[in-house]
Amino acid sequence: MRLELGEIHISDIKLGDCSKVENGTLYVNVEELRALLLEDEDLASVDFEVVHPGESVRVLPVKDVIEPRVKVEGNGGVFPGVISKVGTVGSGKTHVLKGCAVVTTGKVVGFQEGIIDMSGPGADYTPFSKLHNLVMICEPKEGIKQHQHEHAIRMAGLKAATYLGELARTLTPDETKVYETSGVMSGKEKYPDLPRVGYVLMLQSQGLLHDTYVYGVDMKRSMPTILNPTETMDGAILSGNCVSACDKNTTYHHLNNPVIADLLEQHGKTLNFVGVIITNENVYLMDKERSSDWSTKLAQFLELDGALVSQEGFGNPDTDLIMNCKKLEAAGIKTVIITDEYAGRDGASQSLADADPAADAVVTGGNANMVIHLPKMDKVIGHPEAANIIAGGFDGALEPDGSITAELQVITGATNEMGFNKLSAR
Amino acid sequence: MSFRVVHYINQFFAQIGGEEKADYAPEYREGAVGPGLALNTAFKGEAEIVGTVICGDSYFNENLDAAKATVLKMISDAKPDVVICGPAFNAGRYGVACGTVAAAVKDELGLPVVTGMYEENPGADMFKNKVYIIATKNNAAGMRQAAPKMAALALKLAKGEKVGASAEEGYMPNGLRVNFFEAERGSTRAVKMLLNKLAGKPYTTEFPMPSFDRVAPGPAITDLAHTTIALVTSGGIVPKGNPDHIESSSASKFGRYDISSFEDLTAADHETAHGGYDPVYANEDADRVLPVDVLRKMEKEGKIGGIYPYFFTTVGNGTAVASAKKYGEAIGKELRDAGIKAAILTST
């Protein structure tokens, strides 16, 4: 498969009465976009705010972050099976509005986490402080259930990102990146001497607020399967996950999967990137056994020499992670896993809920229990009262001056387990 | 203002002599001696070695308590802001002395301290979780790399600044996980690690899995009929009422109780303090965890020589490995001192 990714660099977002991209500025016709989103009968209101890097602004609680994209050439459309019709994506040409994102907020449940600080010490820990963000505050109609609420916000974010992405359709990209992958046979012929490497991408799939969708399929109802790396760049995988702010994979992460990017970078040079095996993190133990059996079986089927495994979430996904690692290693496939740690505030506790000597090559996104002090911001967007709940209990404290002392785990994307960040621990 | 540093070194690095001078008694000298000069350079004027304590390695290890006290007093009298020991590189007794002095400076004088040695130096395993040990090369040629790291960490500690992760500062991992920013993102590090693993090249995991060492099996007991057996349990059996209040989990102590007068444990006299399993069955009959009744019978039948008058009890539940190790050491010492050759350890 061959995908051309044309990046249009965005350096500002302005709200106005006409939606367009001009000289690197994204103009958003708020009324038009709002009308589109309010077609969803579960939503009562949607408000918009624009935040820029360096501003004294705090956004919370963040549900998802989505990068606007549009399919310009080739089969299918972005977010297949959800926004676009089901159709295999990942080839042709896609345009991206680079440097900006849609950020959805919404208090789906009372204890939701997820802070993005656009400046100050908190900003160092979230990649989204470096983007120009269109923040959408979505309010549901009275009386809808949590799962309807989650669905409504998820769809609003995807629709808005699609609407904005559409503005890039006819633009000339500032920069074009070309990704090309081979089939199993042709890859072997092309790179006979390079080690065959696959990527086992674990997707959160435990149920309400913990779900991931692939081509519209709820991943907990799927067996592990194989994707071409470029499919993720067109939105084949999207996040329905609202909990575990620091180590959940937002849709932005899936679109810009760093493992896929780095493996493609090495593809044909030091390794042969054979494909992506997606698997789930289910609650039922038999599912865990079956899925890890299958991810290993698929890896063997692809005759991999090595595999990278990335995780999402903490606690019982540690079990899936270790099962995957153990079984891959037992099958003779050299494995590196990416995770994060819950080693306690003092860093002295056991970091993972599961462990095995086979996991001898681990990359960590850092200790999520580290305490961080987030100074007061001039402006708080979203549901400021959520700060009370996030900060009020065990995880931290809201100081009288509006600053927050909390664990790193409240910051969106802080200890990402795809290795999106530079944060680590020793 | 420049920080006052006291430096601890051995007779060899003080250029007094080698093995033949290893019994050299502690001596205090004003100013820097030997490797201290390299440290002074590395301080770049921010700190200065005001005095050096020199002690022979044999002297230190053979007169441990007295030597430690003398050395500590010399250090303390020089009123340092921070103390540096070594580096000891791969010299085993020197490494143990550096670790011992450093730990005592930290615990007894309450002063910041840095030492350095090669990772396979026995002093490293003994002290890396207690004091900051800069990892050095295995010989003195590594001084050039070690001095700036030791000086930088010592300055940080003297200033009361936050100490970064082991990988940043160069000290040996001490069991405390510390966050820091790497030069590359995680995915890039992971790809590099995988390429090394695939090529059979060395790589370092960022999170080592908990590891377990082994002990060689004890010898077989040939004369059981004349052997006294000690009873140990991690099942939390205690005299009724748990007189020492042993915690049900993460216990901070172990129990040691007289069973010399018991033929049989019953619900009237023993119970379990363990919070890690359903206590109903052990409370009904503690012999189900600690088989005193059958051992008494075997004693009478002459199958065993006897039962050690005290049994030892811990709660396995949630007890940190380090504590369990400490309890095991204490129990082992008592049994060895009492000449006991055999123990049954029961676990739930």
Next chain:
Amino acid sequence: MVKEIERAGVTVVHMCTVTPISMTVGANRIVPTIAIPHPLGNPALTHEEEFELRYKLVEKALKAFQTPVDDQTIFD
């Protein structure tokens, strides 16, 4: 704990239910027992039967003491 006691020169027989854990903690002579809440008993039996069961288990421990081993060994 078992390691430190054995390191002190005391031969240890570890009687426990979860033998894999016993292997991990480094026991060298291992006698498997009945169940976690009652390793050396079985409340379903009569008192006499239970004593008999326990006696047999401890006999296995005595045999373990008398057997020279080079490596971790389970005495089933």
Next chain:
Amino acid sequence: MLLVTNNEKVRDQYGSLCTLQFVDGGHVDVLTHVRDLVHSGHKLLTHPLAGSVKPNETPFRSVALTEEAGPLDLESLDLIEAALGVCRQFKPRFHRGDDAPADMREDFAEIDFRLIHGAIAPHLQKGE
């Protein structure tokens, strides 16, 4: 199937569909009860740390086990002991949820219900 829960919502829905043991206590009490069942030979069917709501946050927990007791299942043992270990590490914020704000309590109950529902409904339909 044996279902252990302290969540009324789960009890109301599943009480008639499977063998249900209601624990009148907190999250840790449920796990402790489950641990005792594992020790007596029941096998875990669902992960005791379901969900990424931090274990110290949620006051509710529902866990499914096999109805039949067999020999001690080591994987179940590992999982339940590790889950209790995590709970020891992170002190619970709420006990039974009575001490949580009402809407939060309802959210916790709903999530716990959804997680266990998603996991066991397909199996109950098959008559397991």
